[in-house]
Amino acid sequence: MSLFSRQTHFNAFKKVSPLLLGTMVLGAMAATLTAFLPAKGAERIQFFYGPFEPTIYVDDLETFAKTGEVADRLEVLTDRLDDEQENSLRLFLNAQYSIDEVSISQFAYSPLGESLLQSLGEIVQTDNFLNGGKAIRAALIFAAAESIEGMTVMTVLQQYPLETIQIDISRLQSLLTESEQVFRHRESVISEIEQLSDSQAVGGFAPTIGADPQLQGVYSWEVQTIQFQNPERAVSSLADIYYPLTSGEELQNIPVIAISHGVASNRETLAYLAEHFASHGYGVVVPEHVGTNTEKFRRFLNGVEGSPNPEEFILRPQDITAVLDTLEIKQLTDRRLEQWDLASVGILGHSLGGYTALSVGGASLNQTPLSEPCTALSNWVPINPSMLIQCEISALSSEGPTVLADSRIQAIVALNPLTSHVFGRSGLEHIQVPVMMVAGENDTFTPAVPEQIEPFSWLTTEEKTLVFIEQGTHFSLLSGSSSSVLPVPQGTVGPDPHQAQPQIRALSLSFFDQHLRDQLEAKAFLNQAYLNEFPAEPFKFNIVTAF
Numbered sequence: 001m002s003l004f005s006r007q008t009h010f011n012a013f014k015k016v017s018p019l020l021l022g023t024m025v026l027g028a029m030a031a032t033l034t035a036f037l038p039a040k041g042a043e044r045i046q047f048f049y050g051p052f053e054p055t056i057y058v059d060d061l062e063t064f065a066k067t068g069e070v071a072d073r074l075e076v077l078t079d080r081l082d083d084e085q086e087n088s089l090r091l092f093l094n095a096q097y098s099i100d101e102v103s104i105s106q107f108a109y110s111p112l113g114e115s116l117l118q119s120l121g122e123i124v125q126t127d128n129f130l131n132g133g134k135a136i137r138a139a140l141i142f143a144a145a146e147s148i149e150g151m152t153v154m155t156v157l158q159q160y161p162l163e164t165i166q167i168d169i170s171r172l173q174s175l176l177t178e179s180e181q182v183f184r185h186r187e188s189v190i191s192e193i194e195q196l197s198d199s200q201a202v203g204g205f206a207p208t209i210g211a212d213p214q215l216q217g218v219y220s221w222e223v224q225t226i227q228f229q230n231p232e233r234a235v236s237s238l239a240d241i242y243y244p245l246t247s248g249e250e251l252q253n254i255p256v257i258a259i260s261h262g263v264a265s266n267r268e269t270l271a272y273l274a275e276h277f278a279s280h281g282y283g284v285v286v287p288e289h290v291g292t293n294t295e296k297f298r299r300f301l302n303g304v305e306g307s308p309n310p311e312e313f314i315l316r317p318q319d320i321t322a323v324l325d326t327l328e329i330k331q332l333t334d335r336r337l338e339q340w341d342l343a344s345v346g347i348l349g350h351s352l353g354g355y356t357a358l359s360v361g362g363a364s365l366n367q368t369p370l371s372e373p374c375t376a377l378s379n380w381v382p383i384n385p386s387m388l389i390q391c392e393i394s395a396l397s398s399e400g401p402t403v404l405a406d407s408r409i410q411a412i413v414a415l416n417p418l419t420s421h422v423f424g425r426s427g428l429e430h431i432q433v434p435v436m437m438v439a440g441e442n443d444t445f446t447p448a449v450p451e452q453i454e455p456f457s458w459l460t461t462e463e464k465t466l467v468f469i470e471q472g473t474h475f476s477l478l479s480g481s482s483s484s485v486l487p488v489p490q491g492t493v494g495p496d497p498h499q500a501q502p503q504i505r506a507l508s509l510s511f512f513d514q515h516l517r518d519q520l521e522a523k524a525f526l527n528q529a530y531l532n533e534f535p536a537e538p539f540k541f542n543i544v545t546a547f
Contacts, residue, residue, distance in 0.1 A: 042160035065093035096150025103301035108137040110307035127164040197542035205529035214506035217280035228326035242284035255516040262351030264297040310395040317360040317404035346411040354417025361412040362431040365402040386418040411515040434463035440472025470540040495538035
């Protein structure tokens with residue numbers, strides 16, 4: 001009997017991103033350690049498959065990684081890979097991860113890290129078939145400490161304390177089968193979206209009255225940093241206020257947009273959008289979420305503080321309410337705020353900021369226990385890593401609030417949000433204001449189908465728009481260096497994010513113009529024919545209003 005009975009299992013591997021493979025294998029191969037000191041590197045990787053135990057030898061794997069040469073003993077693996085898959089495997093084995101031992105130790109000992117390692121340890125086990133989660137932690141820490149140019153799979157293997165790494169093939173096959181089903185469904189869904197969006201583009205784009213929304217507006221602006229206090233936080237927070245300016249007649253009834261950054265980001269991450277909105281006459285407020293910002297993660301990874309608290313699911317939406325309350329108070333004394341319409345606010349957020357936007361816009365937290373998906377994380381992690389975060393909601397007190405809506409929020413733009421289990425269908429059905437949800441084809445952190453596309457279909461609000469970005473990743477709409485605190489491989493970032501900024505500037509501005517300013521002509525830009533005016537490479541934007 002062969003190592004894998006079906007070629008399709010390898011095809012599924014081919015479709016899994018390098019980051020997910022890195023998470024699965026880098027973590028899993030290090031599987032069994034904490035109680036051991038690394039006396040020698042692993043010599044073999046053994047695949048347990050009933051009575052059969054095909055073996056890959058680590059020195060053969062190292063030679064293959066360095067030179068591409070395939071030893072006879074390695075053919076048990078390479079005979080089942082085509083040329084493209086072999087090349088992908090070599091790239092994966094040689095990929096470098098720049099992370100120090102303190103940072104990886106902090107993550108590995110955090111609740112989130114322990115959950116991940118425990119899940120992966122169900123597949124990659126000790127040589128006596130025990131869970132390899134604790135071993136993953138130690139191997140990665142030792143490898144990070146010994147690696148000068150960057151940690152790789154091979155350096156992890158070299159720090160492995162036992163001679164044999166045991167892979168449970170039945171569990172791995174189950175995972176790959178499920179992954180293959182997910183990828184096939186994903187391809188079908190993406191094809192349907194592309195067909196729907198193309199059907200809107202018949203006849204081409206006819207320019208309407210008004211400037212192209214991708215271009216900077218006519219207003220200058222100034223930025224002021226203020227302090228605000230979320231009553232539920234022990235410390236105060238900062239927020240940047242963007243005041244639109246004019247040298248002539250003063251602006252009247254200025255609409256307002258709040259921006260919520262994601263995990264390990266800050267007020268600078270989406271500054272290009274804040275500036276764009278301000279140049280078009282919007283007042284913009286960008287609060288810092290101190291419990292999940294860049295500085296918090298820097299301190300966490302440096303061993304100074306603990307990991308973020310699950311209470312952030314509650315505190316982040318409350319930050320938005322708190323900063324809007326602060327602006328209402330400042331309105332009484334700050335002439336620049338007199339004309340700001342704080343009764344009609346739009347919100348834009350990315351990733352966990354997208355969650356924040358949907359939550360403060362009306363979505364309710366999932367009150368259904370998450371035990372079923374969260375007890376099967378070994379199957380979820382490679383398919384949808386955001387479940388690691390979403391399952392943290394189970395740690396919240398049952399007496400805490402589940403509805404965090406602010407009635408001032410009148411329109412929502414959610415970029416790469418996580419939604420599927422933290423809200424669920426019933427939670428998203430509570431939203432009554434217009435929503436634009438944006439998904440990236442190659443988003444490996446909050447995958448498009450389970451986290452944006454399917455949840456989009458659950459929305460019951462009359463005004464909803466889905467934007468799908470071909471070749472888009474979780475980082476394609478970000479700017480600045482704020483995300484550099486996390487060791488994200490360049491391949492996961494994808495094409496230059498600056499090349500996606502014109503489209504998202506245009507789409508988000510048009511969406512807010514339509515729903516905050518009642519500019520019906522803005523809807524003409526929320527159209528596939530308009531998006532087809534942009535280059536199709538490296539990103540192609542698709543837009544639909546029903547799915």
